[in-house]
Amino acid sequence: MSNRVVNILVPIVSVIVGLIVGAIVMVASGYSPTEGYIALWNGIFGDSYTIGESIRQITPYILSGLAVAFAFRTGLFNIGVEGQLLAGWTAAAYVGYAVEGLPSFIHLPLALLAAAAAGAFWAFIVGFLKARLSVHEVITSIMMNYIALHVTNALIKVWSDGGDKTEKIQESASLRSPFLESITDYSRLHWGIIVALLMVAVMWFILDKTTRGYELKAVGFNSQAAEYSGMNVKKNIILAMTISGVFAGLAGAMEALGTFEYASTKGGFTGIGFDGIAVALLGANTPLGVVFGATLFGSLKFGANNMPNEAGIPVELVEIVIALIIFFVASGYVIRLLFQKFGKKKEGK
Template structure:
């Protein structure tokens, strides 16, 4: 059995085990597992509307996953993707509704750039604290998450008539398309998926095809060796966090300019940034892996919404099932070890 076959079998077996355990949970709880999984499938691929909503759900997960994965690849744990995403959301929404008189080909890119810069700036703060004052990025980014939530809400109260009413972004800044809506039965699918996939290419290019990417990975792998070879550790830490925040900020733009299209007060965290950690881990912190991780995570999250309606399964059981599937996929290393042992015994005969 070759390594390529093992690489294919590991996620497949992981998902199958997760589905089996999830079925056992449903059966023990008194629900029909077959009906539950049919409802899950229909919630993901049932018709063009659900497919559109599934892709729409996957889009911000790709960008959040890229943000976490980029930081991981450079030796940093950016747990502040949620805050950076919120700041990107606020910046994109503000530019989207406050800047008037621009054509779409200028206004939309401007709003996306504003989101990327806002997310990058918020991560830059954590990068400076890490590089200059040796403040651990986990602590700094967690605190910045809460600051971002309340700062963005305070800014929105000023921007949007004291927060008394919701301000919709202008059509010239919207990611939505009448064409996409018409072919998906008026789902919220938007062109943000193209932006997300382009960012996958950007991350791959930076890390694998540029000298700067090599430095970023080298610093993450071993600070002392990188410094000894003449690389600026501080500068690369700040740059790595800034680029990571850029991806997160664009994730916020997907929600502001595509999914919701309004400026409004947030009652709490979106959860997308935190889910991005799971997406990055599922994707082994690689650009291509993040696509698959986001696809799995986004599909399960969107499809699960149909399980209570169609199969009558309580949301609490649904959450347990989704968590089990993701848990076993994330535990693929154990399955890999078992397959490799089985393969070595088979070849030794």
């Protein structure tokens, strides 16, 4: 069996196995898996509104997945995507409402750049500590998540005179479009999906088509060999983490300029940054793989909201079923091994 056939079959079989196990859990709990999965399908593809909302949900997952995947490909574990996302969200919202009198073709890119810069700065701190002081990025990025949560909450309170959210961003900074709203029955779908897909191309270009990308991957693969060959390891570590933060900051901009159009204080994390780890793993840390991972993760997350309403399945059970599907997709390497063993047996006959 060729590798190309195996690569196609593994994710398909993984999803099917996950659905079967999820169905068994629903039956064991006294619920109909048929009704449950029909409700899940309707929650994703039921009408133009749910399709629009599913794509909207997928958009920040693509960017958070890229942030994690880029760091992984360069030998780093950026678990601070959540904090970088919050920094980007807050920066984009501030520029979106506080800067006045600009046309949309200037104001919107400016807000996106502010989000990218905020995320990059938050990640730069982690990369600098890693490169200069050898502080492990997992520890610093986790702590930076909490700092970002409380710093952004404090800033929002100051900007809103003690309130819990900023003013709504100006129309000139919004990613929303009357056209997209009209074709999706007034869902919150916005042009951020185009930004996300452009960033997929940017990550591919940087890593696979540039000398700098080769250096970043070389440092991640073997920093000692890279240093021996004349590469600046410290500079590349900082740069890799900073670029990762750009993707994370833009994920926050999708929420600030598209989904909500403001920034609000939060009692906890959004979860999008942490979910980006799962998205990156599902996508095998490749740009195109991240798109598929985010599509699966985001659509399941949004579509699952319909299962309690339409099929009467408790939210807790829905979470278990969705987690099982994602688990088996993430464990696709086991299925890959089975295919490879099966192929070798056939060749031996």
